[in-house]
Amino acid sequence: MKSFEKDAYGFLLxxxxxxxxxxxxxxxxxxxxxxxxVCPADMRHWGGIFNQAARDGYIARCDKPFRRVMGNGTLTLGWVAR
Incomplete structure (x- = not known):
């Protein structure tokens, strides 16, 4: 696992x-x-980190929506630790 991925995964958990x-x-x-x-060259790299943590059973989607600061105020579902 590359340095960012390893650091980001640990930070997320x-x-x-x-x-x-x-x-x-x-x-x-x-x-x-x-x-x-802990910052990648492109913030979209975080998507894979969240998906891996979900596949590994550490986090799951929840039904609470959050307004995105970096997404022009659009709503997205949050996460919860398992």
């Missing part, structure tokens, strides 16, 4: 554990990671 079952948005994770210095 740690973030999810800290939410203690509360829904969170992908943007909450990616912006917090960016502040912590």
């Amino acid at each position: 740690k973030f999810a554990r800290k939410t203690k079952g509360r829904p969170f948005s992908a943007e909450q994770v990616t912006l917090a990671a960016k502040d912590a210095g």
